[in-house]
Amino acid sequence: MSDLKHFGSFFRLDGKIALITGGSRGLGLHAATAFLLAGAKKVIITARKAGGEQGIDQAVDKLNKLPGIKGCAVGIAANVAQTEDIERLVNEVKRTDQEVDILVANAGATWGGPFEPTPDWSSQKVLDLNVRGVFNLVRLMVPLLEAAATPQDPSRVVIVSSTAGMNVPHVGEHGTIMYSVSKAAAHHLSRNLAVELGPRNITTNTVAPGFFPSKLANGLIDILGGQDQLERDNPRGRLGQPEDIAGVMVYLCSPAGSYVNGVDIALDGGARLTAGRMTKL
Numbered sequence: 001m002s003d004l005k006h007f008g009s010f011f012r013l014d015g016k017i018a019l020i021t022g023g024s025r026g027l028g029l030h031a032a033t034a035f036l037l038a039g040a041k042k043v044i045i046t047a048r049k050a051g052g053e054q055g056i057d058q059a060v061d062k063l064n065k066l067p068g069i070k071g072c073a074v075g076i077a078a079n080v081a082q083t084e085d086i087e088r089l090v091n092e093v094k095r096t097d098q099e100v101d102i103l104v105a106n107a108g109a110t111w112g113g114p115f116e117p118t119p120d121w122s123s124q125k126v127l128d129l130n131v132r133g134v135f136n137l138v139r140l141m142v143p144l145l146e147a148a149a150t151p152q153d154p155s156r157v158v159i160v161s162s163t164a165g166m167n168v169p170h171v172g173e174h175g176t177i178m179y180s181v182s183k184a185a186a187h188h189l190s191r192n193l194a195v196e197l198g199p200r201n202i203t204t205n206t207v208a209p210g211f212f213p214s215k216l217a218n219g220l221i222d223i224l225g226g227q228d229q230l231e232r233d234n235p236r237g238r239l240g241q242p243e244d245i246a247g248v249m250v251y252l253c254s255p256a257g258s259y260v261n262g263v264d265i266a267l268d269g270g271a272r273l274t275a276g277r278m279t280k281l
Contacts, residue, residue, distance in 0.1 A: 010254060013039050013040045013253060014040075016040045016253070017099065017100050018043045018100070018101060018104065020044070025054045027214070028106040030249075033066065039071070041070070042073075045060065046075070056077055059073070059075065076089055080129065081125075081129040086133070086136050086140055098147055099144055101145075105158070115171070127178070131186060146200050156252060158204075158249065160206075161187055161264075162183040162210075187206050187208070198262075203257075204262065205262065205263045205264075210239075210266070234270070235269055237269075
């Protein structure tokens with residue numbers, strides 16, 4: 001018989017403090033929900049806007065009404081594409097917490113259109129948030145992550161990328177070339193951080209979702225023939241669901257994932273492996 005220590009808490013986050021960027025909706029909100037249900041003490045979510053239908057305030061209100069949770073959610077408005085705002089965010093966190101166990105870099109930007117007339121501002125927007133912003137966020141958060149880390153229980157960085165960083169998904173009239181490039185860069189940034197921060201008891205991994213119905217993805221889903229068509233083309237016969245992102249996030253950030261470092265996890269039901277229908281737009 002194997003001696004599996006503390007197996008009952010393998011997928012628990014009891015007492016942990018997490019920070020999730022882009023946490024007011026979509027994948028970030030799914031992750032925040034999962035963390036609280038798994039026992040996290042505090043989940044800090046960030047987005048650019050506090051108010052509004054998809055702002056931080058409404059998300060914090062929903063999270064704090066989850067049944068049976070012991071922890072709480074708080075929100076801090078910040079634009080994590082801007083280094084000055086990241087610095088302000090980190091200082092806000094330090095006012096109440098001297099350590100952070102989990103950092104999820106989920107906020108992202110995209111832009112689509114034909115190749116030649118691509119405006120330079122769109123490339124700057126995508127790269128600033130998806131690559132440069134992630135680099136600066138992790139860099140400035142490291143002291144808080146290191147304060148919480150131990151050899152047995154490392155702190156975690158999870159970069160939410162995309163399967164677009166693994167292949168060439170969309171070219172032509174609705175091409176997303178720079179978005180795809182930015183996500184490939186995010187994957188390699190994660191690998192570099194795994195080696196840089198691993199000796200400091202901080203793991204870094206990438207989660208690369210395929211299509212999950214969301215405000216960010218719905219327009220492209222419609223262009224590609226709609227949800228029903230994409231589900232028929234997917235080896236699993238469906239698109240991503242909240243439980244899919246929740247499960248992967250809890251795994252990577254719980255004791256079960258403490259030895260996982262520098263890994264890309266594709267979360268698309270195998271769609272990235274199918275022949276290139278999506279390149280023909």
